[in-house]
Amino acid sequence: MIALLLRDLKLAVRSGGGFGLALVFFLIVVTLAPLAIGSDTTTLTAIGPGILWLGALLACLLSVDRIFGLDFEDGSLDVLATAPIPQESVFLAKSAAHWMTTGLPLTLMAPVLGLLLNLPAPALLAVTIGLALGTPALSLIGAFGGALTLGVKRGGLLLSLLVLPLYIPTLIFGAEAARRAAHDLPYQTPIVFLAAITLFAAAIFPFAGAAVLRINLR
Amino acid sequence: MIPDLGKYTFEVSMSYGIGLALLAGLVAVYVIRARQVKKQLIAAEARKDA
Amino acid sequence: MSIWEFANPRQFMGWSGRALPWVAGLAGLCLSAGLIWGFFFTPDDFRQGSTVKIIYLHVPAAFSAINGYLIMFIGSLIWLIRRHHVSALAARAAAPIGATMTLIALITGAFWGQPMWGTWWVWDPRLTSFLILFLFYLGYIALWAAIDDPDTAADLTSVLAIVGSVFAILSRYAVLFWNQGLHQGTTVTVADGAQQDNIANVFFYPLILSMAGFSLLFISLVLLGTRTHIRARRLRVLFQKEMRT
Numbered sequence: 001m002i003a004l005l006l007r008d009l010k011l012a013v014r015s016g017g018g019f020g021l022a023l024v025f026f027l028i029v030v031t032l033a034p035l036a037i038g039s040d041t042t043t044l045t046a047i048g049p050g051i052l053w054l055g056a057l058l059a060c061l062l063s064v065d066r067i068f069g070l071d072f073e074d075g076s077l078d079v080l081a082t083a084p085i086p087q088e089s090v091f092l093a094k095s096a097a098h099w100m101t102t103g104l105p106l107t108l109m110a111p112v113l114g115l116l117l118n119l120p121a122p123a124l125l126a127v128t129i130g131l132a133l134g135t136p137a138l139s140l141i142g143a144f145g146g147a148l149t150l151g152v153k154r155g156g157l158l159l160s161l162l163v164l165p166l167y168i169p170t171l172i173f174g175a176e177a178a179r180r181a182a183h184d185l186p187y188q189t190p191i192v193f194l195a196a197i198t199l200f201a202a203a204i205f206p207f208a209g210a211a212v213l214r215i216n217l218r
Numbered sequence: 219m220i221p222d223l224g225k226y227t228f229e230v231s232m233s234y235g236i237g238l239a240l241l242a243g244l245v246a247v248y249v250i251r252a253r254q255v256k257k258q259l260i261a262a263e264a265r266k267d268a
Numbered sequence: 269m270s271i272w273e274f275a276n277p278r279q280f281m282g283w284s285g286r287a288l289p290w291v292a293g294l295a296g297l298c299l300s301a302g303l304i305w306g307f308f309f310t311p312d313d314f315r316q317g318s319t320v321k322i323i324y325l326h327v328p329a330a331f332s333a334i335n336g337y338l339i340m341f342i343g344s345l346i347w348l349i350r351r352h353h354v355s356a357l358a359a360r361a362a363a364p365i366g367a368t369m370t371l372i373a374l375i376t377g378a379f380w381g382q383p384m385w386g387t388w389w390v391w392d393p394r395l396t397s398f399l400i401l402f403l404f405y406l407g408y409i410a411l412w413a414a415i416d417d418p419d420t421a422a423d424l425t426s427v428l429a430i431v432g433s434v435f436a437i438l439s440r441y442a443v444l445f446w447n448q449g450l451h452q453g454t455t456v457t458v459a460d461g462a463q464q465d466n467i468a469n470v471f472f473y474p475l476i477l478s479m480a481g482f483s484l485l486f487i488s489l490v491l492l493g494t495r496t497h498i499r500a501r502r503l504r505v506l507f508q509k510e511m512r513t
Contacts, residue, residue: 151415161406162428165432165435166431166435171440199386208430212426227318229379229382236376237329245274247364248496255500255503262510266428
């Protein structure tokens with residue numbers, strides 16, 4: 001399982017595609033938003049947390065079809081199915097690798113980009129904590145969606161349609177925490193909910209995802 | 219015949235119009251599809267038996 | 269004889285074919301009676317004016333939309349556990365109906381909100397949840413349509429329906445947390461002590477009739493759709509046989 005994780009990480013770093021792409025996309029969204037909305041600092045402070053979360057969500061969505069897609073095409077997923085580890089572990093390892101290549105860098109980038117959006121310090125902290133707690137759920141849900149649409153040719157649009165509604169609770173709590181922090185309100189409750197969603201996703205999605213993988217590899 | 223809907227005539231009639239149209243459309247789609255499939259199936263069964 | 273016998277496709281085709289005209293007829297009767305009563309013979313509300321008549325479409329449609337998801341969920345669960353094809357196909361047949369009902373509830377709600385709240389749309393928890401529900405329906409239908417092999421499609425959509433239900437409930441509470449709403453609480457509680465808050469009887473009876481009509485219509489369409497899907501599958505098998513010979 002750890003070998004699989006390392007392999008995925010290496011592949012992501014060496015091929016360059018998935019690793020940098022999400023980050024660059026995130027950067028572009030954050031750069032474009034003030035250009036589209038106007039550079040008024042109070043407006044930016046108000047909508048900054050939302051933009052960061054939306055950017056992170058879309059950046060995550062951009063790369064989820066690669067989690068299983070490439071391995072399904074070249075057959076390594078079939079090999080993994082016959083490997084002496086359960087599918088649940090395969091799913092977990094692959095989503096963890098996805099998180100380390102997108103969610104983690106996104107989280108680390110967020111405070112810097114938050115400065116560009118004129119976010120006050122507590123909001124920066126809240127966004128960073130929120131992303132750190134929330135992005136694992138995004139990766140798990142995305143991996144589930146990717147597993148569902150394995151057999152579908154050009155399933156990108158379908159994947160977004162399936163995954164976006166599942167992202168809603170994470171988005172709500174994450175953005176809510178950041179918004180409250182921006183207004184100097186206590187933001188512990190949404191953060192705790194966010195952590196709960198991630199733990200819940202970690203509890204159910206390996207099983208749901210593994211079931212889906214088995215069905216698709218049948 | 220038509221009751222006096224007061225100043226909300228537009229809203230009420232539109233929501234009834236669109237709502238009923240959607241319902242009718244849904245029923246029509248289901249019935250037409252059912253007929254099509256039934257006809258094709260009968261034809262296919264006949265070909266098989268023949 | 270166990271209850272599962274009814275889920276045998278041949279048995280199902282038999283009893284559903286016999287039941288369908290009755291259910292459909294009753295649905296038409298209840299629906300037209302409820303809607304005609306509601307539209308022509310109810311007084312205007314003293315605050316809402318004639319817009320109160322929209323309730324006879326709005327509430328039953330919303331009710332059916334949620335029940336539709338429930339049917340999908342149960343159908344999927346039965347398919348995953350007992351592998352009755354009929355239940356998977358019933359879940360499939362319920363989805364477009366539920367989506368339409370959600371759409372009707374959203375549109376009639378917008379027409380009611382325009383004069384009453386002064387806006388077509390607000391990001392109120394109930395409204396938002398319904399929009400999310402609509403998205404779930406669309407995703408489910410799209411997944412069914414995208415996968416070729418019927419059994420794989422049934423499996424995948426069932427998993428999606430179950431995970432989706434969990435997240436639909438989660439979204440509902442998340443949305444409640446996010447924004448306290450403008451939408452009034454439920455006024456149609458059948459056995460409730462707090463009469464004064466509830467809807468008056470003049471409006472209540474046609475509403476109940478209309479809700480019964482919507483539910484019966486839902487059932488008959490699910491039966492019809494399931495029958496169609498069963499036939500379509502048989503047709504598929506026959507075509508494949510013809511191709512081979």
